[in-house]
Amino acid sequence: MRFTPTKIAGVFHIELEPHRDERGFFARAYCTEEFAQAGIDFVSTQINLSRNTAQHTLRGMHYQDAPYAEAKVIRSVRGAIYDVAVDLRPDSATYLQWTAQRLSAERGDAMFIPEGCAHGFLTLEAETDVLYQMGRPYVPGQARGLRYDDPAIAIAWPASPAVIGAQDLAWPLLQVARSSQKPSSL
Numbered sequence: 292m293r294f295t296p297t298k299i300a301g302v303f304h305i306e307l308e309p310h311r312d313e314r315g316f317f318a319r320a321y322c323t324e325e326f327a328q329a330g331i332d333f334v335s336t337q338i339n340l341s342r343n344t345a346q347h348t349l350r351g352m353h354y355q356d357a358p359y360a361e362a363k364v365i366r367s368v369r370g371a372i373y374d375v376a377v378d379l380r381p382d383s384a385t386y387l388q389w390t391a392q393r394l395s396a397e398r399g400d401a402m403f404i405p406e407g408c409a410h411g412f413l414t415l416e417a418e419t420d421v422l423y424q425m426g427r428p429y430v431p432g433q434a435r436g437l438r439y440d441d442p443a444i445a446i447a448w449p450a451s452p453a454v455i456g457a458q459d460l461a462w463p464l465l466q467v468a469r470s471s472q473k474p475s476s477l
């Protein structure tokens with residue numbers, strides 16, 4: 292696997308290194324040792340799958356507060372997504388900044404999202420499936436979120452969402468103080 296750092300510390304784009312032959316290809320999609328060599332201490336404890344019927348379905352922006360913060364590996368296993376991470380670590384140089392990457396089943400690439408970041412995506416094709424490798428098992432009631440269109444973050448989405456859940460529309464907007472300290476709603 293090839294790990295490419297992004298402008299958000301700890302967020303990586305991960306590309307396959309396929310072994311090709313007449314049958315197609317074979318590639319390693321996850322390995323704790325290779326992750327550790329890239330400086331990522333991540334063990335996948337739960338794998339989730341979402342099916343997204345319509346093009347321009349938006350899920351996010353999701354995060355969980357400590358001690359339930361989640362790291363995750365995101366991969367589109369059918370179709371393609373515009374995947375976004377937002378830095379929510381007040382001490383980070385990129386606090387409230389975001390990074391995005393197109394992920395597709397065709398390329399088999401993925402994103403690693405560390406604890407302390409919010410995550411969301413917009414599907415770029417109909418019938419897109421997304422696989423989530425989670426760094427901790429699910430705990431009901433711990434999901435938190437930001438609005439995908441929060442002007443304090445200003446994510447540049449490639450299109451407006453055609454389908455978005457009521458909860459994702461109901462997350463609070465950040466009230467970022469002028470001193471750019473931690474927003475009151477986090």
Ligand SMILES: Cc1cn([C@H]2C[C@H](O)[C@@H](COP(=O)(O)OP(=O)(O)O[C@H]3O[C@H](C)C(=O)[C@H](O)[C@H]3O)O2)c(=O)[nH]c1=O
Pocket residue numbers: 339341350351353363410411412423429434
């Ligand atoms: C993860 C999980 C969820 N659920 C239930 C909870 C909800 O009633 C329903 C949907 O789960 P969630 O609200 O987490 O689904 P999304 O809002 O699409 O969030 C997902 O997509 C965004 C972009 C992410 O980054 C999240 O990590 C990922 O969970 O399934 C369970 O019952 N068990 C589980 O393990």
